[in-house]
Amino acid sequence: MTTNFVPVRVADLTKTYGTFHALKGVSLDIRAGEFVSILGPSGSGKTTMLQIIGGFARPSSGRVWFGDADVTLLPPQKRDIGVVFQNYALFPHLSVAENIAFPLRARKMLNAEIMARVDKALATVELSGYGARPIAKLSGGQRQRVALARAIVFEPRLILMDEPLSALDKNLRETMQMELRSLHAKLGATIVYVTHDQREALTMSDRVAVMNAGRIVQIDSPRALYASPADDFVAGFVGESTLVPVARAGVDTVRLGDAVLRSARALPSGDQLLIALQAEALLPCEPDEAAADSNYLSGTVRDVVFQGESLKAEVALPGGAEIGFRIPSHHYNTATLPRPGETVRLKLHVQDTEIVPRSAAT
The missing domain is CATH 3.40.50.300 (P-loop containing nucleotide triphosphate hydrolases)
Known part of the structure; x- marks a missing residue:
């Protein structure tokens, strides 16, 4: 050719x-x-x-x-x-x-x-x-x-x-x-x-x-x-993200309920900020884990759905927001994942902590 x-x-x-x-x-x-x-x-x-x-x-x-x-x-x-x-x-x-x-x-x-x-x-x-x-x-x-x-x-x-x-x-x-x-x-x-x-x-x-x-x-x-969506529309359309409103807490930190979450990037301008929580970036962890490179959220498992190669879990945060996380459906995860009604602690690497502005269209 x-x-x-x-x-x-x-x-x-x-x-x-x-x-x-x-x-x-x-x-x-x-x-x-x-x-x-x-x-x-x-x-x-x-x-x-x-x-x-x-x-x-x-x-x-x-x-x-x-x-x-x-x-x-x-x-x-x-x-x-x-x-x-x-x-x-x-x-x-x-x-x-x-x-x-x-x-x-x-x-x-x-x-x-x-x-x-x-x-x-x-x-x-x-x-x-x-x-x-x-x-x-x-x-x-x-x-x-x-x-x-x-x-x-x-x-x-x-x-x-x-x-x-x-x-x-x-x-x-x-x-x-x-x-x-x-x-x-x-x-x-x-x-x-x-x-x-x-x-x-x-x-x-x-x-x-x-x-x-x-x-x-x-x-x-x-x-x-x-990895770096420009706004909430891109974050919601590309990948599998839940968009949750957050409050600015510092140059690179936001507050979601009682949790303070740090991003690897400076926050965008504007007063209306959201965190794009990607389902595959959230991982269940031990209650006492405290790694310096991760943020942590806790909530109540609402439902767990088997979807073939993966398990999709819905979690209610204390403030009322509902988020989802997805993990491979191998035996270890199936056996250890908290059941509906139980508490789960989730970690999110700071590099995966994406804060986006609310777009004019929304």
């Missing part, structure tokens, strides 16, 4: 439908060869932004650049992009090879080159030998790979993906996430990927742009996004 992948820049994009603002002054820079996911709930504007980048919709205002070229007004067929849609949009009356060859025939390439490129694309997505098969004879994962092969066969400058894994079952979706990650490493492609699934975005992306109500709230690497 070629390496003519381009950086993408969108500047101050606004999109209105009557009085509804789907995008509100969105700006984003994507490096050449970068995998960026646009993550957000339904109605956040993520698909609208992808449509504008691809030329399927025009912004009410703002610009789109591919490299140094302003492509804001170019139609999709002149942008040299590959697109993988949510429903794959394959032609059921054509074979696998004919589906993949379609964009090449539209570009009037010679038949020998078409065959060579189709074979190469099939090998890239690990479907060599499937060219003659009808689409109806393929599994969901195989159809998804055919859609990927068709998107990359003409060596586009940019690949756009709109929730391409949402129709797959959980196990296949997770398998395809790793395959897409490997495919990106193999191609070095610039990829913009839309999803509402935070685990999917964290698994595959170089960076993740979190959207809410038509704006990008935060863009960061998966690890930084998870």
Whole structure:
């Protein structure tokens, strides 16, 4: 595959439908060869932004650049992009090879080159030998790979993906996430990927742009996004956190009921602060444990739920807040975890003690 992948820049994009603002002054820079996911709930504007980048919709205002070229007004067929849609949009009356060859025939390439490129694309997505098969004879994962092969066969400058894994079952979706990650490493492609699934975005992306109500709230690497959310919306949407109001007690400390909790970072500005208590960061501990690098909370176990590989426990704190923690469901944890009605003491490392401001949207 070629390496003519381009950086993408969108500047101050606004999109209105009557009085509804789907995008509100969105700006984003994507490096050449970068995998960026646009993550957000339904109605956040993520698909609208992808449509504008691809030329399927025009912004009410703002610009789109591919490299140094302003492509804001170019139609999709002149942008040299590959697109993988949510429903794959394959032609059921054509074979696998004919589906993949379609964009090449539209570009009037010679038949020998078409065959060579189709074979190469099939090998890239690990479907060599499937060219003659009808689409109806393929599994969901195989159809998804055919859609990927068709998107990359003409060596586009940019690949756009709109929730391409949402129709797959959980196990296949997770398998395809790793395959897409490997495919990106193999191609070095610039990829913009839309999803509402935070685990999917964290698994595959170089960076993740979190959207809410038509704006990008935060863009960061998966690890930084998870560890240092910008506000309560990001903290609640990425990971499994309970957000509890706290009072400022110092430069890096807050008060939650009778407990004073220290963060490894200076507290954000503002009077309305919350602690984002990640379920997997809270660990049950002995009543007398007192490590200098940890904070401690105590509460009453309300419920314990077996969820296969993990146990999820709900805990009521003395002030009335309810939080949850999650631990592996091996025999030791199952045998020693306090039962509903019993008291549990939880520890939280200071590096995992995230204090966030309440966002304007909430």
